[in-house]
Amino acid sequence: MILPQRLQKGxxxxxxxxxxxxxxxxxxQSYSFFQELGxxxxxxxxxxxxxxxxAGTDEQRLIDFHEMVRDSTVKxxxxxxxGYxxxxxxxxxxxxxxxNNPKIMWGYSDITYLHTAIRQQTGLVTFHGPMAASDVGDPTFDALSAQSFQQLFTPVKLHYTEAxxxxxxxxxxxxxxxxxGGNLSLLVGTLGTPYEIETKGNILLIEDIGEVPYQVDAMLNQLLLAGKLQEVAGIVVxxxxxxxxxxxPTLSLQDVFSHYFSTLSCPVMAGFRIGHCFPHFAIPLGTEAMLDTTKKELKICAGVQ
Incomplete structure (x- = not known):
């Protein structure tokens, strides 16, 4: 595991x-938020x-990514x-x-593929959190989501409760x-590739948007048939x-979750405001976490050093 360096003002x-x-x-509109963070x-x-x-050709988007990674002034x-x-x-x-240039990387949704590949190929901890245009620049961006960025400046153990x-x-x-983990449809998309999500002994986060119950059912079924759900230490929904x-006719999403999770021997808890929502509680991926369904809490170790 590689922890990226924390941010400093300036x-x-x-x-x-x-x-x-x-x-x-x-x-x-998002620029002012980052400027307010110093x-x-x-x-x-x-x-x-x-x-x-x-957002441009594959070559153009890859150039932008590699140049930002390579640039020592970009922290x-x-x-x-x-999107896609x-x-x-x-x-x-x-x-x-x-x-060679480990640094903070922050996003979610389609970025799940990037999170998964980077963690499994390099060991770098990355962050599942609100994105610049689609979230930070949204007029309804809220205080708790904004507060989540502070974990990048000070190493801190995150604590999610029913508060x-x-x-x-x-x-x-x-x-x-x-x-x-991250976005469910992207996790399923890694199956059968060199970047297939590794779940054994891990706590798996899943979230998604716009997927009706039968689609969520199909994706969870694919994870089950691939042996991914049976291997996890716990599941955060x-x-x-x-x-x-x-x-x-349809089942409810709760019906679908109950069907797939009830036979598992690991703790499973839902209701976390992590994903396509406000507030969006940002978290590091790749660090140690503790899920306790009796106390109804999730604790996550710091993602920066």
């Missing part, structure tokens, strides 16, 4: 778009590029938005470059392990925004 941070094209107005913003060369549903990389496209870059990413949101236990118990409904 540091320069980079913003790039490795997936979909960001809303340029919201991207610009940071200088450096924008990737191709952050304004558009290539269909991608953290914040991603502008998710990060997985297309993975085969050509220079993981040795990342090992933040109601939590629901599917399987009782207590577990420790490295916290991994984050936010599943806009995931209810659909045409015709």
């Amino acid at each position: 540091d320069t941070v980079g913003i790039i778009a490795p997936a979909g094209p960001p809303n340029q107005k919201q991207l610009k 940071l200088h913003v450096k924008l990737g060369k191709f952050t304004q590029s558009v290539y269909g549903y991608l 953290a990389i914040f991603f502008a938005r998710g 496209g990060t997985g297309r870059l993975i085969p050509n990413i220079d993981f040795q470059l990342i090992r 933040i949101s109601p939590l629901h236990t599917y399987v009782s118990g207590k577990a420790t392990g490295r916290l991994v 984050g936010d599943f925004a806009h995931s209810e409904g659909g045409k015709g």
Whole structure:
């Protein structure tokens, strides 16, 4: 495990778009937030590029990523938005470059593919947190989500309790392990590839948006058939925004979760405001965590040094 160096006021941070094209107005609105944190913003060369549903060609997005990693003046990389496209870059990413230049990387959703590949190829701890354009630049961006960025300046153990949101236990118990995961559909997309999500002995986070119950059912079934759910130490269920409904007869999302989690021997707890939601509780991925469904709490070790 490699912990990136903490941020200091006066540091320069980079913003790039490795997936979909960001809303340029919201991207610009995010600058003031980073400036209020005492940071200088450096924008990737191709952050304004558009290539269909991608923020520029694969080559352009890869150039931006590698240049930000290589630039010694850039102390953290914040991603502008998710969407789709990060997985297309993975085969050509220079993981040795990342090992030689470990730094904070922060985002979620489609960035899950990047989180997973980087952690498993390099050991670097990365961060699942609100993104520059789609979240920070949103007029409804809230105080708790903003507060989550402070963990980048001071190493601190995070503590999630019902003081933040109601939590629901599917399987009782207590577990420790490295916290991994992210967006469910992206995790399923890694199966059968060299970057397949490693769950054995880990605490698995899942979240998603816009996936109705039968789609969530299909993805959990695929993880189960791949042996991934049976190996985990515990499961943290984050936010599943806009995931209810659909045409015709349906099960509830809770029905689906109960079906897949009730037979597991590890603790499973849901209700965490982690994902496509406000507040969005940002967390490091790859550090040690402790899930206790009796006390209804999740503790996560610091993600920076």
